[in-house]
Amino acid sequence: MHRNAMARATRRFARTTLTLAALSLLASPAMGELLPDDPEHASDWMAHSDIDDFEGREAFLKFGYEVVETDELAERIDDYTLVDVRTEMEHEALRIKDSHHADLYDEDFTDQLKALREQTDDPIVAYCNGRTCYKAYNAAISAREAGIEGVKAYDAGILEWAMHAPETVRLMGESVDQATLVEHLESGMDGRSMDPMTFAEMAQSEQTQVFDIRAEHERHTRLFPMNEQYHSMEHIDRLVASIQEADANGRDVLIYDEAGKQVRWVGFVLQAEGIDNFTYMEGGVHRFFRDVVSTD
Template identity: 30%
Template sequence: MKFLTGGLFFLVLINNLIASDFPLRSKFPSVPFISTEDLNKEYTTINIVDVRSKFEFDVIHIKKAVHIPLPKEGEEAGFVQKIGGLKGKVAFYCNGHTCAKSYEAVVIVQKNGNKNTFVYDDGIFEWTKKYPAESVLLGQSPADPAKLISKEAFKGKFLSKEKFSVDSVKENTFLIDARDEVQRKKTPDFAKSAALFPMDELVKVLDKPHFKGRAKGKTLYIFDAVGKQVQWLQYHLEKNGYKDYYFLEEGVWSFFGAEGASCTSGKC
């Protein structure tokens, strides 16, 4: 009896640990998942789809993955058609355990009759750590796992809105608004004189002499809409030798909420 009780306790403990590691599995109970090891075993035959933004995909992706971003609401038909053109099993992935896009992709195609679809919810970083030869980081393959930026290193570059708004306007600073034009409905007063470099443009000029000259000897203070795109910008900054930089925690959202971040339908 004690053995059975102990065994049940162990099973409950394991299930609870899995639930905490993969919190979205309970939210999407009908979505089947595939492990890192099984994805590797089926690597040569399975279709792998990256549903993130092109900006994220260009920084890091699974080598054989095709990029088909998660569609906006009302545009699912085109997405379903593209997935339908892939023959055989399909695995969708995004950034990891708490990224819902890959789950949502499975739900969309399942509703349209494609049941041979799975979520790879370990995500791109876990894959790259285990299989760097089948990964691409900033255009290089094999990827170098040592160049992956940890959560701690990323979060260490965030400043609160109070500190960011004060420090970014001191001497020897370079304040950059990296939002797209459509995201600039509202701007905090301190940042209205910021240099305007949409994220895609900013990435392209980081290695250019005119930008390097402007940034020389200065601390870069960069903000986006909600503090998410800067995660991928950080890879480009590090690649180009920039070390003295900070990001605004939660972006312009921290000042104005969804309206200031130009969010629509609850998404930013």
């Protein structure tokens, strides 16, 4: 099939797959309003906004929430209590030293923040993978809804901070210099990324197996329901076993997440297991909506 025809077919396939989910989002009070109080709906709004770079920041600030810039964090890091709101696996892979951990999607997340607030009067700063990741924003939103004051978001994220101040981070629990850090961060991504349109075309092949690694709360719809398996990062052992099985069966492995950030940490684990047959979707579901579904 000619590439243009294939691209049109891919977009039609994507739009059909996503129709019900899109309609449910449009019917939600979150759509058409600016950052409602409900944190899950707020995430929906920001994920489908047209804000570039720091995609959710403009809406986040409009409702009186606060962000911390990288330079400010560098100057006042000892004045803040830092909380990593990503998954435990991501936290163990790369984190700011001495930061606390509370997974945003844990059922007792706000209870953990309340306990932390009781221990300190310092501003609490939530961080995640940054920029196109909304977990830090949603942590602050959830905190306000639970009556917890003084929670801000560091929305540049762990990767940008690690490049800015490598001496303050821990990679797999160890201190590293910047050169070593860069080598590790790039090793799992080199030559493995694929633009969303090409990814979507390949996903329709019988020779591929697609894996969705998003958290359950992020899965508003399945992008490739005829050819994908779901394994969240909380069940990394199952994901590894399934990828090994697909590889043994001669299938090309395609992996996508919400914003193209979590795949990096999964790559660390896969390479440690000796698995090289995997490719990521650049930008995750966010870019898929922008580049595939929204293209005329």
